[in-house]
Amino acid sequence: MRPTLLAITLTALLAGCSDGQAPAASQATAPAASDAAADAIFAALSKEALDTWMRLSPVSATQIGDHRYDDQLDDLSAEGRQRRIDANKALLAKLDALDASRLSRANQVDAAILHNQLQADLWTAEVLQDWAWDPQIYGGLAGSAIYGLMAREFAPLPDRIRAATARMEKLPALFAQARANLDPARVPKIHAETVAKQNAGILSIVETFITPHLGELPAADAARTRAAIDGLQQAVAGQQAWLDKTLVPNAKGDFRIGTDKYDQKLKFALSSSLSRAEIKQRAEAEMQRVRGQMYGIARTVLAGKAGAPPLPEQPTEAQRQVAIEAALELAYADHPARDKVVDAAKASLQAATGFVREKKLVTLPDAPVDVILMPEFQRGVAVAYCDSPGPLDKGLKTFYAISPIPDDWSQAQADSFLREYNGRMIHLLSIHEGIPGHYLEGGHSAKYPSVLRGVLRSGLFAEGWAVYTERMMQEQGYLGGDPLFQLVQLKFYLRTIANALLDQGVHVDGWSREQAMRLMTHDAFQQESEAAGKWVRAQLTSAQLPTYFVGAQEHFDLRKAMQDKLGDRFDLKAYHDQVLSYGAPPVRYVRELMLDEPIR
Template structure:
């Protein structure tokens, strides 16, 4: 076993911990080997984190490491190449460690780290999205400012000084984008989306920085003002390039194809399910859930005037008509145009109280705040949960909701509010808030492995949020309202459709008409929601399935725990135990929970 990553001092310290004459037993030898392997891995994990922080100061700020708050990532071609070389060196070092000799917890972390390092190399060298996806650069520029200003991890004057230096460097990101992006490979939808988002960077400055100029004085204030002026000029220059060069010349295909998709999916999910298995399971769930929704429709439509026929053995057309008619009853109760955010807050309070009353799991003691989604992040999702970085303790979690665009006409607004009706707002607050992302993020941050916290699994997080929607309904949340159960199933249909849509678009060549049929007809989404998802499916790949695959693995894990624990199964114990593992991919949490081999 190689020990090249260990410092001389650490090797001597480990040697000094051994008795002069070790017991001649297999157990003692195994313990010694594990101790040395764990020490090797701990050193490598720390080295990896330190290199990541230095290479990506913007991500470091979000994680909660603030030594690099005045710097930005080097996303020039040379900087990206240097980062890939460091990643390969880290992977080589990881491969030199005997993973089978590690403790169970470190076996999980090593598997997660290997997936991340291999995935990073795939993204840079094979997928090469830095050469064709302008979102890579626009997202970095926005996060460079937002990560500094959204949370009060340091005094405002300190954060403003860091923001000053970052704003002075952001033009380098724009220059790298113009140098690295090949318009012939950039998809039109990507170019158009970033062209619409670009000026949103200045809205961040106007929201977080300009109103606080008086927090600095003298040379610091003058430098901040000059940085703002310089950034405005750089944004305008970049906008001209986007409008006049990139958008007109963008000619790439947003579909990444089967081979690239399968590889990306493997790294994104870190699941044992293949694309084919995901597709088959999703289609089966689509059929099952629609049948369950029809059963509810039969009950709520019974005796209503002008209700469609609801025979026990319906045709496809009869099933469709009945479910649509039942959903219309739910759509009739929707928030006012300006009440989506207040209603989401009220729903979050109700869901939190329900979890406490039924003792479903341990509740967080850290704050959550519902906010309007920052402009530079709009256009992909209606809502998201933004937990503080794992190194930033006791800071707020943000539950962000995208406002209805001011330029939408009444028809667009009505379509949106029918989708996000009053019952759907409750489900959204369960998913993003309690007991979904907000609660899960709080629990995950308590795990002692910083590496695992930094590499928190999207599959675990998104799957958990979907799992809690069904769990809350089964626990009796709004159990006297069959329309809530109907809307919950519709929300779950969206998760199922996400997995089918992603494959359909990027592998099977679906066009907009086929995608809209799946979303609007098969899963009952409103036109506005489906249109937004069609854009999202073009802009992203291998992310939409995380909801469905993660949920399936959570459902399977709970069923396995119920079978294994029998009469000793307790829901709160199960939830708290699952959440105690720090959000690794679900398969590893299951193996830890049930004390199975780590594979």
């Protein structure tokens, strides 16, 4: 997944452009007859949207690879927010005036994506109003403002430090905007506490990427940067005092966004035909199916072992639970040392890459990927993420980031973490975040000629693809068909299912921590530390956790539809390459393009 805090700053602010080109030649569906004039109007409108949004959101522009505004910072004051709203409304009016049926099929998809994003941006600003209650927006933006400039070598180091210096000089104003905008009565305590823990992380970015290189700068530049660092240190200290003494003690908001807001946010986030009720029904059915499959594997791996629990053909629920837990213990015994998790991730990424290449499952990208420790300012929400370069930054590294075990964790906490992230689970994590998951998918999507789809890369497509590849790799015999790997893969899939149930359980059904923890630790077999972290994440986010399950279901359904259509002519590698050739729009549009259905 992409880092959650980065996603917060990106999704509400971005639009893009399309050059009107049709899908790549490998795609079987030819575009329908279209009006070249309408396509030209849409291309111009998309270009206008891109220029407008990049100017209004310089930090997101840097992430995307548009470096015209690298020395600028987003304005989240009331005036700045109104400028975004006015721009969105003007763009939406122009888009609504265009007859989408006259566009090429490729541009019909882009127009639908752009329309959804513009509506989501307006709804977020005017109805959800997260700027008034979510301090993660400001903390994430502050960290991303510097990290996005320094993490990748898109320009000479002195140029990037000069840009970072200009942003550091503006960050005190961003902190002031946070203090002015955030209403403690609306801020949930979990949000305030999380940001209070992350706030100092921005200084670690400066210490890691900027301070060691001050001697390489001209004297005048170095002096300005030192002054900016001093000013930032004072601003961070002041913000920390406000967080600790004002925001955290007075935070009284409800982290649950409620049914109406949840349903609307889910609709924007998923672009799926599945409703909340349908998602719940399908997830509950999958939960039971997968647990039954896991019991079958447990009977195989435990058969004849001393001390094995009863393994009847028709077990009670209690017998099923005990057997699966006993089988999983065999996998938990094989885990890396406390300080070797990143090394294990590197090794598993290499193994997965070799398997994909050997089996010829999908075309591999040629862009580099680094396994790194997760930056401090992004920790506390997810264990790992894949951070791809922006669609306009070509040939730069992708980061597969792993959160280290905190130094202050007890040995019991670390052991719980390592049981969850055992050796086989780390293989799955590298499949999901790396190859053939997010890293590979991101490398393919960056090649699609529509910048719109690169900028508005669908989280549903990306997360669904990553989950799909976990099952696909197991089906293809990864790790020699090891039954314990299949068992752990199914457990990882149970996490995906639980995510969907947890999200609406928390934000709509009012679940308590105890209800959430039972779902995760009992039904989905998660370790206490993993489930506790997910409970925090479910409070901090909404409508993102279901993207894994819904996206995976749509990818599974799409492959079956293509297998039914092609029969003996179905080729897995060709299928994967075709799916990835469309630039990661919501899966429903990939299906409509591949099956030659109307674009809805």
